[in-house]
Amino acid sequence: MRERPATIPQNRALSEAEHAFAHWLLSHGGARSRELLPQLDAAWVVGKCSCGCASINLSVGGVSHYGVKGMETLCTFRWQSPQGHQFEVFAFACGGLLAGIDLWSVDGQSIPTELPDTQALERFHDW
Numbered sequence: 001m002r003e004r005p006a007t008i009p010q011n012r013a014l015s016e017a018e019h020a021f022a023h024w025l026l027s028h029g030g031a032r033s034r035e036l037l038p039q040l041d042a043a044w045v046v047g048k049c050s051c052g053c054a055s056i057n058l059s060v061g062g063v064s065h066y067g068v069k070g071m072e073t074l075c076t077f078r079w080q081s082p083q084g085h086q087f088e089v090f091a092f093a094c095g096g097l098l099a100g101i102d103l104w105s106v107d108g109q110s111i112p113t114e115l116p117d118t119q120a121l122e123r124f125h126d127w
Contacts, residue, residue, distance in 0.1 A: 007047040040051025065095030077121040085110040
């Protein structure tokens with residue numbers, strides 16, 4: 001039996017919602033996330049998680065260090081769904097370039113298939 005890939009390759013611009021969400025994360029994170037904020041305008045989606053969540057991998061100016069260089073978590077936020085499920089989202093970089101946004105279930109009860117409303121986010125950690 002063949003396993004599903006962890007990442008589904010893509011080659012597209014960020015949607016308006018993805019761009020706005022990433023901008024909010026980076027601008028509401030710590031100093032390091034704000035440092036990398038200018039890279040967002042040159043960011044491109046190069047992959048999507050195969051589990052069905054809204055996580056995306058990015059390249060900047062056609063360059064991606066995702067999976068090649070160590071991951072640097074930039075900022076982390078948590079939220080709770082109306083059903084009471086706990087989620088976390090973090091923006092990350094690899095090799096000094098924005099590399100993605102990862103959304104995941106803290107309690108393992110649901111998959112965050114859509115980007116949350118930023119008003120629901122609580123700052124959890126800056127790295």
